[in-house]
Amino acid sequence: MYKSYSMKYLSLSGKNALIAISLLLSYLVSAQKTSDSIDIFLEHKMEQLKIPGLQLAIIRNGKLEKLNNYGLANVEHQVAVKTNTVFSINSMTKAFVGVAILQLQEEGKLKVDDPISLYITDIPNEWKPITIRQVLSNVSGLPNNIDNKEQVLGDGSEEKNWELVKKLPMEFSPGERFSYNQTGYYILGRIITKLSGQHFTKFIEDNQFKPCQMTVT
Secondary structure (H helix, E strand, O other): OOOOHHHHHHHHOHHHHHHHHHHHHHHHHHOOOOHHHHHHHHHHHHHHHOOOEEEEEEEEOOEEEEEEEEEEEEOOOOEEOOOOOOOOOHHHHHHHHHHHHHHHHHOOOOOOOOEHHHOOOOOOHHHOOOEHHHHHOOOOOOOOOEOOOOOEOOOOOHHHHHHHHHOOOOOOOOOOOOOOOOHHHHHHHHHHHHHHOOOHHHHHHHHHHOOOOOOOO
């Protein structure tokens, strides 16, 4: 198996990828475009934003209008992206986590305005008033568990990462402003695991992927 270097690059360039997707959506909505012009637009943005490879699916009114692959899945070995190329979804996971939290609320197991301390006890005192809603909205003020280079603290150890981030100061008072945050969603994952009785990834698989027939996600 080739090592997928593009996955590393895509992880580091997640914000750029989101910018490209947003630009593409605006481009498609503004006017009817041919497939060729979409390809040209995407290839230009990939070069501009240093995105090595991606997949595109355009669905309109329930009909698949365009499906295409671009660039490389493996830069070192020049392996092209294919329809079955596996990509890391990275922070797209947050959308599934958010839905899982709301599913638990529908089941009566939590309320989004509950403080996180109601479910997670091994946290600093200044974190205790923070609500689930504030965490979901990225206005919690929690310190980030990644560094300035977007590398996870703790050399890959979840336990070490948790202990390190708890020693960091709050970035701001809860609700004061927006700041994209990884720590909060780690906490949400722990809450889902605790309240559902199964690992949060299994809960998402059983309650979202399987019902939606997302068999390759």
